[in-house]
Amino acid sequence: MADGSFLEWPFFEDRHRALAGQLEEWCKTHLPVDHSDVDAACRDLVMALGKAGFLSHSAIEPDGGGPLDVRSLALIRETLARHDGLADFAFAMQGLGTGAISLFGTDEQRGWLRRTRAGEAISAFALSEPKSGSDVANMEMIAERDGDSYVLSGEKTWISNGGIADLYCVFARTGEAPGARGISVFLVAADTPGLAIAERLEVIAPHPLARLTFRDCRVPASAMIGKPGEGFKIAMSVLDVFRSTVGAAALGFARRALDETIHRARNRELFGAPLGDLQMVQGHIADMALDVDAAALLVYRAAWTKDMGAPRVTREAAMAKLYATDRAQQVIDKAVQIHGGDGVRKGSIVESLYREIRALRIYEGASDVQKVVIARQVMGG
Ligand code: COS
Numbered sequence: 001m002a003d004g005s006f007l008e009w010p011f012f013e014d015r016h017r018a019l020a021g022q023l024e025e026w027c028k029t030h031l032p033v034d035h036s037d038v039d040a041a042c043r044d045l046v047m048a049l050g051k052a053g054f055l056s057h058s059a060i061e062p063d064g065g066g067p068l069d070v071r072s073l074a075l076i077r078e079t080l081a082r083h084d085g086l087a088d089f090a091f092a093m094q095g096l097g098t099g100a101i102s103l104f105g106t107d108e109q110r111g112w113l114r115r116t117r118a119g120e121a122i123s124a125f126a127l128s129e130p131k132s133g134s135d136v137a138n139m140e141m142i143a144e145r146d147g148d149s150y151v152l153s154g155e156k157t158w159i160s161n162g163g164i165a166d167l168y169c170v171f172a173r174t175g176e177a178p179g180a181r182g183i184s185v186f187l188v189a190a191d192t193p194g195l196a197i198a199e200r201l202e203v204i205a206p207h208p209l210a211r212l213t214f215r216d217c218r219v220p221a222s223a224m225i226g227k228p229g230e231g232f233k234i235a236m237s238v239l240d241v242f243r244s245t246v247g248a249a250a251l252g253f254a255r256r257a258l259d260e261t262i263h264r265a266r267n268r269e270l271f272g273a274p275l276g277d278l279q280m281v282q283g284h285i286a287d288m289a290l291d292v293d294a295a296a297l298l299v300y301r302a303a304w305t306k307d308m309g310a311p312r313v314t315r316e317a318a319m320a321k322l323y324a325t326d327r328a329q330q331v332i333d334k335a336v337q338i339h340g341g342d343g344v345r346k347g348s349i350v351e352s353l354y355r356e357i358r359a360l361r362i363y364e365g366a367s368d369v370q371k372v373v374i375a376r377q378v379m380g381g
Contacts, residue, residue: 003255003289006296011304016071019057023079026052032084038206039164043122045090050119058095059117060102062110068095068102070241070303074248078299081252082259085356088249089207092242093161096364097123099238100169100185104226109187112167124165126156126188126212127235133158134369136171137180137232141214143172150174150186150224152194152217158363162210163197166190169225170214176229183231186223194218205355236314243317243364244302247324250360251295253353254328257335258288260349264339281338288331295324315377322370325360332357 007017030048033041049055057072073095081088095102098116101109115121132138141154152172159168167189174184188195194217201209226234265276265285275281302316310316335350336343343350361367 006293006300009300011300012071012075016075019072020075020079023054023076026054027079027083027087031080031087033086035086035206038086039208041086042090042161042164042208045087046094046122047119049087049091049094050117054091055094055119056117058091059098059113060110062107062113062117068099068241070244070306071300073242073245074299074303077245077248078252078255081249081356082256085205085249085253085352086207088252089160092245092249093125094123095245096125096238096242097161097165097167097169099125099242100225100234101187103237103241104230104234105187106222106225108222109225112187115166121166122161122164124159124161124168125238126159126162126168126170128158129155130157130211134366136235137183139171139173139183141170141172143174143184143186145174145221146218148221149218150221152186152188152214152219155198155211155213157211158201159210159212160363161208162212163200164208168195168212171231171235174228174231180232181229183235184228185225185231185234186219187225188214188217188219188223192217192219203359205352205359239364240313240317241306243370244299244306244313244320246360246364247295247299247302247320247322250321250325250328250357251292251299253357253360254288254292254295254324254331257328257332257350257353258285258292261285261288261335261338275338284334284338288334291327291331295320295327298323315374318365318370318373318377321365322367322374325357326367328357329361 007020035041054076057076077088077092080091094116116123129139143150143152170186170188171183173182176182194215196213197210198213199211265281266274268275298320302313302320305316306313332353336354339350342348
């Protein structure tokens, strides 16, 4: 990487710098992987990241121990994204899928974390539905109490790791109240009868993704994470932690685009001189570097604030995600432009970054939703 000076910022401790160094070395020998079979690639990546110990940062220690360290999560996502978007995806979804257990799980539920942290089980976060993506409180999926069980019926879609996950963290309406106050969350093992993969979904930067159906899917009452009716707040708390890490992944893509562009500007001759001698190109590179640093400041401000014990980082996380993903899109677009034909050639690094970045402005709360969240926080505060 051209510029690692951000690691000296006061947001970080020596353990973070050591982690970044170890992961960088690991990435050099393990990434990128072949993306032709994304299911197999993700399974292998989860296993490899677990074996190397990096997944131990994705969830809390099941037997007790500190809270999630958001700076570590962000540094890992940024570093993996710089080398391979699928590796970032594999790491990130282990954290998001088990986030509710890390934050609110019982001792028994935390047992799953031994396996997800070791890379022996894959997890997924099942929140979105065909009619409620941004409007979570409008979800239709139902979980009805029946004796010592809940029976889940409904549909979830755009579920990352859908099809390869071993456990799903599923949000459903339990009816304590209308809207946001009547939702609960359940841990559902993938082999639970009644849970089916209805459709696999293909996207421009392929990764395992599916629509799921639940028909009379019975889980024990002990599968509920947190209390009845707390599901919406649990989902928001999980997103408060993980949204800034989406910004971190975007930052990793943007840094890679900047590195590729600097290399191009130094080595490509145009009009008898290196491309980088053109002031127009220098202007683009300056804009890209500024966007990268500003995004990094917002991402690590959010992560640091959470790690320092702030009960809520809703505003900081939303700002980090919104800014870092939107600016990374611009940085990568400039990289494509400066690479000319090579920028759109299938299989080139900047072409893959161009596809990888787009979904980050949509998932875990679209840019427009982040603006709503920021405005409410600023006005309400
Ligand atoms: N942490 C804890 N509690 C939160 C919270 C947070 N970050 N955000 C909201 N809440 C609480 C509110 O305080 C409110 O509590 P009370 O009922 O006690 O007053 C409750 O949750 C409802 O909040 P709100 O009224 O803001 O809910 P809305 O239905 O207006 O939803 C948005 C707000 C749009 C922000 C929310 O639905 C959202 O984040 N949508 C995007 C979802 C998303 O990221 N989807 C992607 C899925 S994962 S790939």
